[in-house]
Amino acid sequence: MYVISAIFSLTLLGLFLGFLLAIAGKYLKVESSPIVDELESLLPGSQCGQCGFPGCRPAAEALAEGKAPATICPPGGSALANQIAALLGLDLDLSEVKEPELLVARVSEATCTGCTRCFKVCPTDAIIGAPKQIHVVVADACIACKKCVDVCPTECLQMHPIEVTLRSWRWAKPVLPETGNALC
């Protein structure tokens, strides 16, 4: 008799909890993994596609699923790779990471026709201009996505390396001597 009541009550309990879970699954559903959102906020967000994914969101999804290495983002360099590895708890091999070359777009005033095409594609509104006026790039806001270079009909927009100034100059890392490979 006890066996039957135990089976009966446990079945009821199971059904009830299963029903609760089904409701929770329907109404409290998480749209996407929070880790993906966090990863996406770390990535530059310029949707440049250099990683091989169509944008930063798909790249973040691949990272969260473990399908992409922490060093996936070329513009982010080693600093971003470090952040991603810390977030995902990965071991990081930085030897393969190249620091991104810092570039900035600049308008050659001699050949700019004021066609307005470049500032329409600039994702950060870094180009200022008006029709038939020479355009100019706000260097601080330029993210070097090169979209303006692609649309410029006169090739007056070119990428230039950022000049080192007294403010941005840094000491170089001391180089280890050939023989002294023992750590201090």
Place this chain on the structure above:
Amino acid sequence: MLSFFKKPLIRGGVHAEEHKAATATQAIVYNFPLPKKLYIPLQQHVGKPAEPLIRVGDKVLKGQLLAYSQGVISAPVHAPSSGIILDVNDYPAPHPSALPIRMIVLETDGKDKWITTEVPIDPFLLEPEDISLRVGAAGIVGLGGATFPTAVKLNMGRDNHVDTLIINGSECEPYLSCDDRLMQERAEEIIDGVRLMLHGMRSEKAVVAIEDNKPQAYLAMHTAALPYPTIQVIQIPTRYPMGWDRQLIRYVTGKEVPVGCRSSEIGVTIHNVGTAYAVHKAIRHGQPLLSRVITVAGGAVKRPMNIEVPLGTLISELFNFCEVNTETTARIVMGGPMMGESLPHSGLPTVKATSGILALTASELKNTEEQPCIRCAACVSVCPAGLRPLDMANNIRVNQLDAAVDIGLKDCISCGCCSYICPSNIPLVQYFKYASGEVMARQQAQHKAEQNKRLMDARNARMERIAQQQREEEQARLAAKAERERLKAAEQEVVA
């Protein structure tokens, strides 16, 4: 027995060979021939660069304002002599990179004609705020090397009700003796400057701290300060980096400045003796900061001396005067050998921060052949900031900068004690300088990324808004068209 449990007043530090005798025993030289051209950088201080208000071709008098200070933390720049402005353009800065910064080039006319200055009859009747204003207008910055605008510091001292003013006469760097000579020869003027600063900060007490390797300077200052009970002159042990503000404050007052705080927050402000002298000249004689005493020393210098030169004098001219042998010069250093910066060549101007110019021979430089670390922990015991240099360097070598920051990289003052003491010649402080710069660069990059993301979001939102607007307009247009057609149809119906 209780003294056993007392915290030591001096932490770490080294006692390097002094090399001061060559310059400390002879009087300051004042007859430096006026250079033909002066190169005056617009930024010789911490903060924003000054903004020029003269034009090329203008005639200026000695002491005339050339560039005004911009913003709260900044300092103006004055003409060190009379002459004509030749150029305002980018020239190599006195910095290890010698990258260009904006400078005013002044061609001197040799007359050295002063601008008329206004001098208060009794500066102690002036309001303390007025003292700060005059000090700020004279372009005075911390002459110990930090070049923080002095007026800002006086204001902070007043706002925080600072009770103790420490005058730093320690001059702990080897080779340098400019402060030593200044204290010996200009003791009364310095003490007057200290009194003016006390008045400017509404403070009660000043302590002049002089290292005990400068007995004559101590004697001169002690004698000059005798009439004033508010000013106390004390001797402190000779140990580099005694002149570091936190070390000095701990020794003199026994208080420790907390990490991330300014010394004024615990009621102490610290100024250099050279700054006190400059304050005296600015208030008593209305003279802005136009020149300073510089120690020229080192193995390659035939006539080492302390010499007063106008700001903007090229180092090469200074070297000519002091007969520096350019062939045996292995390294030119601006400042002291411990914290000074090596310069690539001598075609660079002297600035407000230049306390010394050293021309060192190869034999004076340290053997730089690096050996593996033997874990002797000598660097730990000499670190005045209480850090573990060997562990930090280890982290930095393998690019773990965050780990280095966690164990105190940001508290490193780059005093160089660790590199000096290391028996394996490991360039420890060089690692920390690299890492600090790199950490700063990363922070800036992150800040830029955040800003860019904000710009992108703003643009996306705007694009969305415009698209929405267009859709609405299109709908309104279609609705209007339908309405017109309906009316037309109705009209035709009526006509029919």
